[in-house]
Amino acid sequence: MIRLSLFPKSIRTKFVHNSRKMTEAGPIYQNIQRKLTEALNPTSLEIINESHLHSHHQAMKDVTSKETHFRVSVVSEHFEGKNLIQRHRLIYELLNEEMTTSVHALSIKAKTSKEISESS
Amino acid sequence: MSLRSLTRLANLGRPFTFNNLLTSSFIKNVNNEIRSPLASSILCRYISDSLKKTLDETVQKNDVVLFMKGTPEIPQCGFSRAVVQIFQAQGVDLSKVKTLNVLEDHELREGVKEYSQWPTVPQVYIKGEFIGGCDIMLNMHQSGDLEELLLKQGLVASDEELEKEE
Known part of the structure; x- marks a missing residue:
């Protein structure tokens, strides 16, 4: 408490604000969002950064990036007529740069809007 | 600087093999910036x-x-x-x-x-x-x-x- 009070309140809030922003939409998150939006024209796109759940893993011990584990749910007509493997490969291909540099795990849900309406 | 000249630099004094090229920390750093079709075609040759x-x-x-x-x-x-x-x-x-x-x-x-x-x-x-x-x-x-x-x-x-x- 004493140490914290050395800093004016405004600086503290700014820092907290920034770090929260990072976990919500860091550069990798934004890249994923941009690339999937441009290529797939999705009717729904959900990207969740789950990196904090895995930060204690052995494999992550030397990794400082806060953007290593993501979960994406994409609804797009581009998946029509493609099987699951093809859909996943399409996404992996689009995100090849992120997959080879920063992203350690990417969980994918890829559906067409028709499949969504059928299942509900 | 072209990718080719960069690659040449990285491999100075080493026998040229694909494995050398790929295991050098250099190419990993380069990957952040250069993802040319060439770079990925090199990666495709990784498997022996x-x-x-x-x-x-x-x-x-x-x-x-x-x-x-x-x-x-x-x-x-x-x-x-x-x-x-x-x-x-x-x-x-x-x-x-x-x-x-x-x-x-x-x-x-x-x-x-x-x-x-x-x-x-x-x-x-x-x-x-x-x-x-x-x-x-x-x-x-x-x-x-x-x-x-x-x-x-x-x-x-x-x-x-x-x-x-x-």
């Missing part, structure tokens, strides 16, 4: 002919092959664990599943990604055919497609067969 042959044989000879992190008893990754649990839930005899721990073999870990054209582990092959990773297995498990496939390939006993045994 002998590894490809071994993987071909493994995948053809075994009904079910699972490339995973850790072992079925002690999985080292949640996604690998999930795939093992799906097999158990489906009633697949795990002793008949050929599992390969990619954490024990760096060449395998990188090579299998190239081999399957799939950037992540775990990976599942059934009767020589690539099925997918954890998401696809989970999806097929929930939709019933996996059970159908396993029954068709004779990898699990159908309800009628189980009743007969009893």
Whole structure:
């Protein structure tokens, strides 16, 4: 408490604000969002950064990036007529740069809007 | 500076092989900036002919092959664990599943990604055919497609067969 009070309140809030922003939409998150939006024209796109759940893993011990584990749910007509493997490969291909540099795990849900309406 | 001259610089004083090129920390740094079609075509050459042959044989000879992190008893990754649990839930005899721990073999870990054209582990092959990773297995498990496939390939006993045994 004493140490914290050395800093004016405004600086503290700014820092907290920034770090929260990072976990919500860091550069990798934004890249994923941009690339999937441009290529797939999705009717729904959900990207969740789950990196904090895995930060204690052995494999992550030397990794400082806060953007290593993501979960994406994409609804797009581009998946029509493609099987699951093809859909996943399409996404992996689009995100090849992120997959080879920063992203350690990417969980994918890829559906067409028709499949969504059928299942509900 | 062109990629070619950069690559030449990185390999000064070293015999030129693809493995050298790829294991140099240099190319990994470069990857952040340069992802040209050339760079990815170099990466495609990572897998050695002998590894490809071994993987071909493994995948053809075994009904079910699972490339995973850790072992079925002690999985080292949640996604690998999930795939093992799906097999158990489906009633697949795990002793008949050929599992390969990619954490024990760096060449395998990188090579299998190239081999399957799939950037992540775990990976599942059934009767020589690539099925997918954890998401696809989970999806097929929930939709019933996996059970159908396993029954068709004779990898699990159908309800009628189980009743007969009893």
